[in-house]
Amino acid sequence: MKNSKVNLNQYSSCQALGKSDNHLTWLPTNLALHHSVVEPWNTMVNHAKKSGLELTIASSYRSFERQLSIWNRKFTGELAVRNKHNDLIEIQHLNDTDKVMAILTFSALPGASRHHWGTDIDIYASNLLPDKHALQLEPWEYQAQGYFYKLSLWLAKNADQFGFFFPYAHDQGGVAIEPWHISYKPIAQHYQDQLTLPLLSQTLKLSNIEGKAAILANLPIIFEQYITNINEEHYG
Template identity: 40%
Template sequence: MTPPTLTAEILTGCSEEHLSALANGQLIHQQMQPAWQKLQQAAAADGITIAIASAFRSFQRQAAIWQAKCEGTRPVYNLQQQQVEISKLSGLKKLEAIMLFSALPGASRHHWGTELDIYDAAAVTSDYRPQLLQSEYSESGPFNRLNQWLETEAAKFGFFRPYKKYRGGVAPEPWHLSYAPIAKPYQKALTMQTLQNCLGQHPIAEQQAVLANLAQLYQTYVINICEDNE
């Protein structure tokens, strides 16, 4: 399959031409499928059933999440997993509170199809709904074994965790897996100008504040990640 030409629409979640559907209907980057299958198979051999909680998200989907958090109809949490009263915040403070756990529409790595939020289905009952909380991946959590397994095995298949540690931007996300061979060039291609153009064409909640602070947000929350050797 010939890979699609990388466009601003792909980078910002406004196109699905680079994606393939998995058996469960989740969409991932078509070039990532072989590596993803090998990762799953290797984990299964060690008694871990890697399942996807979230894969590709479109600009529209991310914008809906963003708007709900801006309006306070979807909870916003701080680093201690305590709910924030978002109605009491405004401007940059409000944006920073949301972006601790939710990406700016147009700047979510999930737009690329290279990012997966994962959990171990073998470690919980079939009706368990993953919350994607750090406690679930801690020593006492059900997904600690998966967390430790990824530490040594993920890189063998080209994957890394961009939010493994807190670097002053996005909160730690031990569940977030990224496919480096595609994600790295995509991140380099997602310039601030590309993002600004996207938001100019597709306005979002808190648009004025976002554009006024875009340079800082881009540096702190978009390109500020853990590299695969950290």
């Protein structure tokens, strides 16, 4: 499949930071994808159907403000924070720096989430989810003996031909493994290039993010370990 033609002038820092949605197409499900991702996504969905898989989006675009809400609620203990082994962390007992690092395992900083771009999607196969079972988006669901193992095998073989890859396919010492997270590389790469350390730093300085001092003090390390530290190769 040929990659979409790219006009570099269409990629803005506001889009990269999740502060604009003019690059998005809204789907009937009230979820949004980048304009250039809709066609390859729909094409992949149709191909998967031939293998008995109903590809379904669990999460796609998230704005800066939505990501900020998630972050702040985790920092204050309103939302659960888990480690890479899926164990609950008693975050109230941690200092601010340790809180920041704990949250980053599964949640991006607002302004640094790949979901801001409309290129990254959390997916599952709705027809493989057993009745009366809630979707967890946990690694075991996609591994051998998990509900979505058939989906994992299909994606490993086919996703790249539609332009998608797995930025969190492996544990690289940053974000935890996310076998449900796919990214449309032809477009995502341009937003990744737009998102610089100075831009993110200035954005966070002007925000009302919890743990701001600890975040800014550690931002160069965070940027390298949790933002640019992704799996670049095809997952399979």
